[in-house]
Structures are given as structure tokens and as C-alpha cells.
Amino acid sequence: MELEDYYRQFAQLKRAPNRIFPETTRHKAPHKPLLLLAIMEMIARGEITSRFISIADEITELNDLFSAYWRALMPITQTSSIAFPFSRLHSEPFWELVPLPGRQISREAINGVSSVSQLRQLALGANLDEDLFRYMTYAESRTKLTDALLRACLSDQGQTILMAELGVQHQAFRYSLELEAKAHKIKEPSTEVPYADAVRDQGFRRVIVNCYDHRCALCGVRIVTPDGHTAVEAAHIKPWSQFKDDDVQNGMALCRLCHWAFDEGLMSVDGDYRVLTSRQMTAAPNAAGFLITLAGRPIIGPKDQALWPDLGRLSWHRHYVAVGL
Ligand SMILES: [Zn+2]
Secondary structure (H helix, E strand, C coil): CCHHHHHHHHHCCCCCECCCCCHHHCCECCHHHHHHHHHHHHHHCCCCCCCEEECCCCCHHHHHHHHHHHHHHCCCCCCCCCHHHHHHHHHCCCEEEEECCCCCCCHHHHHCCCCHHHHHCCEEEEEECHHHHHHHHCHHHHHHHHHHHHHHHCCHHHHHHHHHHHHHHHHHHHHHHHHHHHHCCCCCCCCCCCCCHHHHHHHHHHHHHHHCCCCCCCCCCCCECCCCCECEEEEECCCHHHHCCCCHHHEEEEEHHHHHHHHCCCEEECCCCEEEECHHHHCCCCCCHHHHHHCCCECCCCCCHHHCCCHHHHHHHHHHCCCCC
16 A cells, blocks of 8 residues: 555544534544554554554554643533543454454444443454555654645644644653763763753653652552553652652652652652651541551562662752651
């Protein structure tokens, strides 16, 4: 197949018309093009390396991209799951679901899929058409496919919005690699082009969440939903607002509760990487639950020693943020 054949297939994507979808999507379901764009970005990152796209493993990164593109276009009240386009793309000539052994892919089975757990009961993943995958691996043809997809599926305004978001996501990925390289003292981040806040936020989040493998450094909670949502956030030890410090050693992955308690100074970390809790948590009428049982326990850091939080920055936190240790 030629590249132009895929432009045609993109222009003919079956997308449900519905007024709940905004004008930017031409009032048609944007799921399929958004998933295809997320897959192309994953190929550009080297995270998808074959035409078989697995959903058997954690799909956090693919889901993060799909969600970011979705949020750029859709009203805040509308949510979605990548399970919709992942299954419904089966009706397109370039996409084929690979069933679990013994399962049949039927229209009824596909129509019953609305979550990733349901999708996993049906399929191992999907195969992209061989030629299409090959085109997606080359930067030049990938750019052309992206343009064709945007033009085919979105209004002019929608194309502009999504082009900007594609740029943010790609730069955030590059920024996260720079932060990791800096932690390994391989390279200083480039200072020539200052990154936009949205890029920086997401790049920092990506590197921290990945190097802590989605586990809260203070309480050890690790929950990733089948849809790839994670319970942890990337916390700065010395606040970004004051110090503009995105070093990996100035970060920890924390669940929402620990993040809040850490920022409030109700939890901290000592010079031996042990959890400290504040007396204020136990003051009546508070009920801090399991948080106070964490006192004295070792924190859970990244596998890679070079990425652990810096003791100097933790000492700053004990000094200037923590209260009633
Ligand atoms: Zn926690």
C-alpha cells in the first residue's frame, strides 16, 4: 500500500456523528484519530517497536497520551477510555484485533467493550497493517500521516489545538529524558529553549512516576488501574514556585494523601531516608489513620541509586516546611 492509500483510509474513518462532540471534531467521535495519534507518538518515542500493539501490559503511557489529546479537545465533563477506539478500530482495514486463545472477535463482542478490563478478556492487542506501521516508523511519513489524520478529522481550530498538544507531549517526553540524563550526569539540560510550564510539569511527572514505578515513596501504595491511571503524583521536595528545580533528586512519587501531608509539612524524611510524621497529625480531633504508622519506616526509592532524593534538599524540607516533628 502507498502512503496516499492510508490518507484515504484516514479520511474514511467510521466515526459516530453526535452533537455531544464539539465543532472542533466536526461533531464526530474523536476516539479513533486520537488513539492513532497516541500510537504514532509512542512509535516516535521508541516505546512501540512492532506492528503488534499489546494491551496485556500496563498501558499508562499510551493512556496518558490519549487522555492528554482528549482533554485538549473535549469539554471537561466528558471522559473516555482507550478501550473504545482500540476495539472499534477493528472495523477499519488497517487494524486487526488479536483475540485471546479460544475467543472470537465478533461485532457483538466488540460492542460490549467499554473498559480496558473488558477488552483484555477479548484480545491480546491489535496488529497494525504492515505497510502502515513501516510508514509510522519514519519521521517524514509519520508527519504526513499525522497531518492527513488531523485534516481528515478536525476543524481548522481543532487542528491548531491538537498540533499544539502534540508538541507539548513530545517536548515533555524529551524533557523527561534530559532530566534523567542529568541525574546520571550524562548531560546538562539544554538551556537555550526554556520549556513551557505544561511541558515541564509533564516531563517531570513522567520521569518521577516512572523511576518510582508508580509507588508512593512514603506509604508504599502502588495502584494502577486497568485503564492506566496511577495513584501517584510527582512531588517537588523544594517547591518549584520558589526554586525552579526539576532535578530528579528534588522529586519523589507520592500518593495524593502523602503529597498533601508532605507539602503541609506533616510528613518528612530524615537523613537515613526514614519517614517522619508530625505530632500535629495526632492532635485531637484529627484521625491520621495509617499515616502515623509509617513513622520510622524506610522510604521506597527508585531502583537506580542515582535517582534517589537528595539528602540536602530533604534537610531543607525538614527545616523550612515540616512542623512538629
Ligand atoms: Zn502515600
